[in-house]
Amino acid sequence: KAGVTQTPRYLIKTRGQQVTLSCSPISGHRSVSWYQQTPGQGLQFLFEYFSETQRNKGNFPGRFSGRQFSNSRSEMNVSTLELGDSALYLCASSLVVGGAYEQYFGPGTRLTVT
């Protein structure tokens, strides 16, 4: 069974630009969550999509947005990039296990903003 895939794996952008990251979940998984990791910080929750609807959102500015398609693939967009947006962005797809949502992570997209 193929795992969670993310594209691109690495990206360099300049301040003020926008970027779109893509995530393909494990086949059959309908929930996709996005996380940001910056140096010294734990994984920070961005948002979760389930059946094309944003179900949950973290404390990030409106420059961070996402969407999910009918095939469960998800995209995350960051507009007007800032230096502080340089981070590893992980997505995870979810399978409900015993009432809790087990999350399976992709390899991440490393975004560098210069």
Place this chain on the structure above:
Amino acid sequence: ILNVEQSPQSLHVQEGDSTNFTCSFPSSNFYALHWYRWETAKSPEALFVMTLNGDEKKKGRISATLNTKEGYSYLYIKGSQPEDSATYLCAFGSGGSNYKLTFGKGTLLTVNP
């Protein structure tokens, strides 16, 4: 803001040593506690999900316990091996139908041969 604390931040042990780390989390609005293992340049790998107070889970040499009343979980590694070197993350699950994971910053384990 939920606080999920992990200690220690980092740990160096010798091959064969047994070790354990702690995850502290809020005792209210608890739904589940997750442990992940994250090796450098790889994806975080799910180890355990625990939902009930007193839960104990085991996978090979790794085990975990859960105390939801006092808000902590322990992860134990018996007879550490160099391949156990990784960052171990815990995540507090809350929200029920709006399930959300809040991660700790992790414990970096280095096992020296």
